[in-house]
Amino acid sequence: MRETAQTAREARTDWALELAAPAVRGLVPYEPGKPIEALERELGIREAVKLASNENPLGPSPRALEAARAALAGIARYPDGHGHALRAALAARHGVDPACVVLGNGSNDVLDLVARAFLGPGTEAVMSAHAFAVYPIATRAAGAEAVVAPARDFGHDLEAMAARVTARTRVVWIANPNNPTGTRLAPERLRAFLEALPPHVVAVVDEAYHEYAAPAGEAGAIAWLAALPRLVVTRTFSKAHGLAGLRIGYGVAAPEVAELLNRVRQPFNANAVAQAAAQAALADEAHIARSVALNREGMAQLEAGLGELGLAWIPSAGNFLCVDVGREAAPVYEALLREGVIVRPVAGYGLPRHLRVTVGLPEENRRFLEALGRVLGR
Numbered sequence: 001m002r003e004t005a006q007t008a009r010e011a012r013t014d015w016a017l018e019l020a021a022p023a024v025r026g027l028v029p030y031e032p033g034k035p036i037e038a039l040e041r042e043l044g045i046r047e048a049v050k051l052a053s054n055e056n057p058l059g060p061s062p063r064a065l066e067a068a069r070a071a072l073a074g075i076a077r078y079p080d081g082h083g084h085a086l087r088a089a090l091a092a093r094h095g096v097d098p099a100c101v102v103l104g105n106g107s108n109d110v111l112d113l114v115a116r117a118f119l120g121p122g123t124e125a126v127m128s129a130h131a132f133a134v135y136p137i138a139t140r141a142a143g144a145e146a147v148v149a150p151a152r153d154f155g156h157d158l159e160a161m162a163a164r165v166t167a168r169t170r171v172v173w174i175a176n177p178n179n180p181t182g183t184r185l186a187p188e189r190l191r192a193f194l195e196a197l198p199p200h201v202v203a204v205v206d207e208a209y210h211e212y213a214a215p216a217g218e219a220g221a222i223a224w225l226a227a228l229p230r231l232v233v234t235r236t237f238s239k240a241h242g243l244a245g246l247r248i249g250y251g252v253a254a255p256e257v258a259e260l261l262n263r264v265r266q267p268f269n270a271n272a273v274a275q276a277a278a279q280a281a282l283a284d285e286a287h288i289a290r291s292v293a294l295n296r297e298g299m300a301q302l303e304a305g306l307g308e309l310g311l312a313w314i315p316s317a318g319n320f321l322c323v324d325v326g327r328e329a330a331p332v333y334e335a336l337l338r339e340g341v342i343v344r345p346v347a348g349y350g351l352p353r354h355l356r357v358t359v360g361l362p363e364e365n366r367r368f369l370e371a372l373g374r375v376l377g378r
């Protein structure tokens with residue numbers, strides 16, 4: 001009886017799968033960090049700590065919250081599909097023309113726009129091992145082949161990546177700093193790599209953690225756009241700006257490239273509340289400075305605590321770090337959940353002995369370190 005039910009279930013799955021586009025059949029959905037509410041529900045506990053998705057523990061700027069509340073009054077109307085005000089503010093901030101800025105429903109949306117605009121069956125995209133999980137998903141969903149170069153010291157090996165660029169390559173994905181490893185490429189080395197790419201390749205430099213990596217306000221890869229017309233730089237309001245739940249990010253590219261991305265963009269992908277909040281967040285530089293300072297202190301706290309536990313970690317330029325727990329990490333992750341601490345397993349990134357932990361508030365970091373010590377018996 002049970003077997004029959006199971007067979008019927010499987011048959012139904014096959015039935016749907018056969019209808020799916022070939023590119024979709026092999027996809028595995030992105031696995032997000034576990035929400036606090038889910039863990040508290042499952043364990044019947046309260047005050048769980050989530051250090052699993054690299055969110056800003058300070059939350060957003062109060063000015064962004066105020067702008068979001070004010071924007072709620074207008075949500076009967078569609079948002080500005082051109083995102084005029086926010087794009088103008090971003091263009092001014094980065095010293096580019098507004099035509100260079102493309103808004104996204106989070107920067108993941110922009111990554112997907114790049115894949116849809118430049119990839120398809122018969123093409124390839126090159127990325128590094130341990131790179132951000134959305135790159136292979138966006139690549140394969142577009143019907144293209146994901147070509148993964150081995151990493152060096154957990155970070156991007158630019159020589160290995162260059163060696164995998166072929167006549168079929170259309171996109172190269174690079175996160176700088178990278179998630180989940182936190183590794184960062186020296187700007188001059190990255191720039192030399194980008195300059196050497198052949199003219200049929202678009203490069204994406206994903207700077208989701210730029211504020212943490214370059215606290216002095218360096219321009220990052222956006223400064224290279226004038227010289228590198230096939231570059232797309234992505235940024236987000238989800239991390240240092242503390243607006244992950246609103247879903248707003250952007251890409252900066254040559255106007256010709258931005259125009260292509262806009263062809264495949266949903267007209268109202270950036271919602272009205274998010275646009276208003278992002279604009280206010282962008283203006284609140286003091287909040288970013290506070291967030292970056294808190295991150296620096298929290299990173300030092302985590303490193304000191306991990307050192308006391310005798311553990312190794314990958315030095316990180318972001319607001320998170322990957323710790324080597326010295327054994328298979330999945331049971332450690334599960335045990336930490338039972339301690340009310342949510343971190344991120346990264347076995348799916350080829351790192352089965354590591355866990356990624358987001359830098360939290362001092363008290364959250366302390367709870368993580370104490371729980372980890374108990375779980376590991378140290």
Ligand SMILES: *Cc1c(COP(=O)(O)O)cnc(C)c1O
Nearest residue numbers: 106107108132179208236238249
């Ligand atoms: C978190 C993250 C993003 C941002 O995603 P959003 O869609 O903007 O929330 C992009 N790239 C990397 C590498 C990230 O870690």
